[in-house]
Amino acid sequence: MKTTSFEEIESKVDSLLKELGIQKPAVNPSAIARHLGLDVIYQDMNSDGISGLLAIKGGRSVIAVNKDDRSRRQNFTIAHELGHYMLHYSPEELFVDYGSKNGLTVFYRANLSNREETEANVFAANLMMPKFMVESKIKESDQAYLSEEFVSDIAEEFQVSQLAMTYRLQNLGLL
DSSP states (O other): OOOOOHHHHHHHHHHHHHHHTOOSSOOOHHHHHHHTTOEEEEEOOOSTTOOEEEEEETTEEEEEEETTSOHHHHHHHHHHHHHHHHHTOOTTSOEEEEEEETTEEEEEETTOOHHHHHHHHHHHHHHHSOHHHHHHHHHHHTOSSOOHHHHHHHHHHHTSOHHHHHHHHHHTTOO
16 A cells, blocks of 8 residues: 655645635535545444444445534544545455445455554545645734634634644644
């Protein structure tokens, strides 16, 4: 499995957003998934800690999302699974079938690495909070110091949690 640099992930996300004409927050990962030919379904995961998964249903790629999660968590989950789809999915790759539930056959890649999970999270953060959009909002605000209130406001505009926005600002070196 090829390792993807964080810069390559950012570039891939920026190209996708440009292709779709998305220049302002909030990014709708469900609409992007549908544009890419994936279905998004919301269902009871019947398990603590499972927010979503990438699966195959009737030959189509499906992102299943825990219907009980909050909407912002669901959006990040969809973006994360899009990351797996865009960065790691290959029809030629070996997947392990762990059974079927409610007509949904779930395939897990054998030996999914922590690196792949990190890459999917980086993809999701870049998709939901693109660097160019975050930097633009900060420039518009003309604030020398990013207050907790500002972080809360920008998180609201991007439709992400305040914690996710705080991490994103820290990772961009802006906080």
